[in-house]
Structures are given as C-alpha cells and as structure tokens.
Amino acid sequence: VRMLHPIRVSTAMVVMVALTQTGLAAQRRVAETSVNRTTRVNRDEHVNVNRTTNVNVNRDVNVNVHRDVDVNVDRRYYGVGCCYDPHPIATAAAVTTAAVVTAAVIGSVVHSLPPSCSVVVVGGISYQHCGATWYQPRFAASSVTYVVVTAPR
Amino acid sequence: MARTPGLTVALICIGLTAPCVTHAWQATAAQPPKTDHAATDALNRMGAYLRTLTAFQVQSTTAREQVLDDGQKITIDGTVDLVVKRPNGLRADVITDEGSRTFFFDGRSFTIWARILNYYATVPAPATLGELGDVLSDKYGIELPLADLFFWGTDKSKAGAVTAAADVGPSQIGGVTCQHYAFRQEGLDWQVWIQNGDYPLPRKLVLTTTDDEARPEYSTVMTWNLAPSFNDLSFTFSPPSDALKIVLTDLKPGGGRQ
Numbered sequence: 001v002r003m004l005h006p007i008r009v010s011t012a013m014v015v016m017v018a019l020t021q022t023g024l025a026a027q028r029r030v031a032e033t034s035v036n037r038t039t040r041v042n043r044d045e046h047v048n049v050n051r052t053t054n055v056n057v058n059r060d061v062n063v064n065v066h067r068d069v070d071v072n073v074d075r076r077y078y079g080v081g082c083c084y085d086p087h088p089i090a091t092a093a094a095v096t097t098a099a100v101v102t103a104a105v106i107g108s109v110v111h112s113l114p115p116s117c118s119v120v121v122v123g124g125i126s127y128q129h130c131g132a133t134w135y136q137p138r139f140a141a142s143s144v145t146y147v148v149v150t151a152p153r
Numbered sequence: 154m155a156r157t158p159g160l161t162v163a164l165i166c167i168g169l170t171a172p173c174v175t176h177a178w179q180a181t182a183a184q185p186p187k188t189d190h191a192a193t194d195a196l197n198r199m200g201a202y203l204r205t206l207t208a209f210q211v212q213s214t215t216a217r218e219q220v221l222d223d224g225q226k227i228t229i230d231g232t233v234d235l236v237v238k239r240p241n242g243l244r245a246d247v248i249t250d251e252g253s254r255t256f257f258f259d260g261r262s263f264t265i266w267a268r269i270l271n272y273y274a275t276v277p278a279p280a281t282l283g284e285l286g287d288v289l290s291d292k293y294g295i296e297l298p299l300a301d302l303f304f305w306g307t308d309k310s311k312a313g314a315v316t317a318a319a320d321v322g323p324s325q326i327g328g329v330t331c332q333h334y335a336f337r338q339e340g341l342d343w344q345v346w347i348q349n350g351d352y353p354l355p356r357k358l359v360l361t362t363t364d365d366e367a368r369p370e371y372s373t374v375m376t377w378n379l380a381p382s383f384n385d386l387s388f389t390f391s392p393p394s395d396a397l398k399i400v401l402t403d404l405k406p407g408g409g410r411q
Contacts, residue, residue: 029219029365029367029369030217030218030219030220030371031217031218031360031370031371032341033217033296033300033360033371034300034301034304035311035341035343035360036300036301036304036305036309036310119397121397124398125398125399125400126272126398136400137270137272138399138400138401138402139265139267139272139274139399139401140294140402141293141294141402142254142265142295144267144270144399
C-alpha cells in the first residue's frame with residue numbers, strides 16, 4: 001500500500017482544518033450513535049476525532065458545502081451511477097472548492113472531483129487524473145476524500 | 154417490574170406539560186443519583202444474552218440527526234443489514250441518503266466498500282470481533298454500525314457510566330412487547346426497548362447527545378434473525394472487476410496496532 005509522505009499528510013490535515021474553519025466544508029455535528037463509545041476512552045479526544053471526520057461525512061460525490069443547497073440535489077446522483085453529477089449547483093460547489101484550494105496544492109483535500117478525470121492505477125492504488133492534477137481518493141473514516149498528490153510513479 | 158412512586162409521578166408528568174416534565178427531571182437531579190435496579194438489571198441481562206448468540210442478523214432502520222451551523226437539524230435516514238458470526242465474521246450493509254458502505258470482516262482483514270463510488274480499502278484486522286471495534290474506532294475513526302451490540306455484556310461496556318436509570322414501562326415495538334428503559338450518562342441520554350421473555354433483545358435504541366445544545370438524536374429500530382443463513386464467503390470481500398482499491402487513512406500513522 002502506497003502511503004503519502006507524512007509531511008503531505010500533515011499538510012492535508014492543515015488544509016482540511018482551514019477549509020472547515022472558513023466554512024467551505026459543511027461543518028455538521030452529528031448525534032452519537034453508540035452508547036458505549038462515547039465514554040469508552042477519552043471522551044474529548046473521541047469527540048474531536050468524530051467531528052473531524054464527520055466534517056466530511058456528506059453525500060458521496062458532492063459535498064454540500066453550502067447549507068442552503070437543496071438537500072435533494074445530491075440524491076439525484078444515486079440514479080446516475082457514477083462519479084460526477086453535472087448538476088449546476090453541484091458543479092458550482094465543486095468549482096468553488098477547487099478554486100479556493102488554488103491550483104491544487106499538493107496535500108490539499110477536496111470532497112469531490114472536477115469533471116473529466118481518468119483513473120490510473122499505480123502500485124495497486126487508484127488515482128484520479130484530472131487535467132494537470134492528480135488526486136488520491138482515500139477513505140477518511142467512512143468518507144471518501146480526495147488528496148492532491150504529485151504524479152504517482 | 155416494580156416501580157418507585159417517584160417514577161410514577163414522572164410518567165404522569167410526561168403525559169402532561171413540558172414544565173411538569175422539566176420539574177420532574179430537576180427533582181431527580183437534585184436527589185442522589187437515581188438508579189432503578191430493575192433497569193440496570195435488565196441491561197445486564199440483555200448484555201449477557203447477547204453474548205450467548207453465536208450468529209445473528211439484525212435488519213434495522215436508522216435515523217441520525219445532523220446539526221447545521223445555524224442549529225437546524227436534518228435527519229438522515231438509513232438502513233443497516235448486519236450479519237454476525239462469532240467470533241470472527243461480520244458483514245454490514247449500511248445504506249443512507251449520504252451513501253452506501255459495506256463492511257466485511259473475516260478474522261483476517263477488514264474491508265470497507267463504497268458501493269456507489271466503487272472504491273474499497275482493505276486493511277489487516279485483529280482475529281476477533283471484540284478487538285475489531287477498538288481498532289476501527291481508534292486507528293481509523295470508523296464506528297461499526299450498531300456498535301453497542303458488540304459492547305454490551307463485555308468488559309468494554311460502560312455500564313458504570315450510567316448516572317440514572319429508569320424503567321419507563323411496557324411498550325410495543327414492531328408488534329413485540331418490550332420493556333422501555335431510560336438511562337442518563339455524561340453527555341448522553343439514551344433509551345432502550347428490550348424484548349420481554351426469554352429473548353431479551355434490544356428492539357429499539359434512541360440516543361440523545363446532551364452536550365450539544367441542539368441535542369441531536371440517533372434512533373434505530375431492529376429486527377432480529379437468530380438463525381441467519383451465510384457461508385464463509387459472506388464475510389470476505391470479492392471486489393468487482395471494476396472496483397478501485399484506495400487507502401484507508403490511518404489516524405495514528407506510526408502508532409497503534411496493525
């Protein structure tokens with residue numbers, strides 16, 4: 001399994017936090033789902049982990065970065081069956097995210113891909129090649145996020 | 154199920170007005186921690202019974218509230234289909250409006266598969282379900298669906314965290330007669346409906362997160378099958394030919410268990 005260089009990972013974390021704080025990622029709090037988990041270890045630590053990961057817990061494909069976006073927009077996706085729903089609102093959201101990340105800084109994290117990506121598998125790991133930018137899709141907890149990486153070799 | 158007079162008062166209040174309910178809880182809080190032993194005993198009995206099950210299937214509906222920045226709550230509905238073979242088999246299909254995830258565990262590895270995106274990740278796993286929950290939670294930030302089913306009745310159960318327990322009374326869940334219990338612990342109020350009789354299974358669970366001012370809730374109603382059909386292949390992921398393997402982010406790179 002190819003892993004990102006640690007420095008890139010930490011950059012990704014920083015960017016993720018920055019995106020969150022500027023409200024680009026929908027910052028959603030969620031209900032606890034386990035009676036026994038909440039107090040299992042250090043509660044505060046767990047809450048932080050929970051909320052960090054849950055910032056990204058949104059619909060597959062397109063993150064509702066604006067909370068006034070119609071919730072139903074994303075649901076259309078499930079009838080489509082692939083990776084990108086060219087719905088105007090969804091596209092606008094994705095473009096906004098990409099623009100702020102500014103020319104795809106290595107290590108930055110986005111929650112959806114621009115259009116016209118192709119899959120390239122290197123060393124058994126899948127990448128998305130979109131224009132000049134390479135993204136590595138990853139599971140962050142149960143969510144799929146895309147980390148901008150250098151071209152895999 | 155004997156009830157204390159105090160609880161009877163509280164129950165009457167619930168049928169009346171909100172201020173009365175508030176008053177009842179305040180009265181409870183002002184007294185020493187109020188624990189109805191019938192409730193804690195029922196919880197222990199349920200946990201012990203769950204531990205005796207060697208295989209089971211739970212099909213459940215779930216509703217989880219998300220709180221937006223402005224405090225508005227949005228409910229995300231979903232379903233969970235969970236098949237468990239102790240000590241080392243699990244398959245869970247989780248479908249919500251946010252996406253679809255299937256989890257596989259066969260005693261050797263753990264796989265998460267996003268069916269719609271068709272991404273999957275496989276990581277080495279501990280040998281037993283009991284250990285799996287810790288690794289997933291601590292190392293990957295993944296919580297198994299209906300995770301409490303794996304904790305109750307084990308040393309990982311936090312029964313000691315309960316600060317108040319009440320036997321609310323009988324209730325019908327999906328046509329099954331249950332007893333309804335309510336518990337409080339730090340940051341969380343929760344309720345469980347336990348099937349009456351020789352099969353004390355949890356039929357419904359409601360969690361209210363109380364350390365968030367919006368008090369988001371999670372609730373699930375469970376249907377049980379104690380004789381599920383499966384084979385060993387059920388627990389091992391066979392990727393579709395077009396599935397893409399990706400990385401599962403390690404929250405503690407360089408540390409923790411593998």
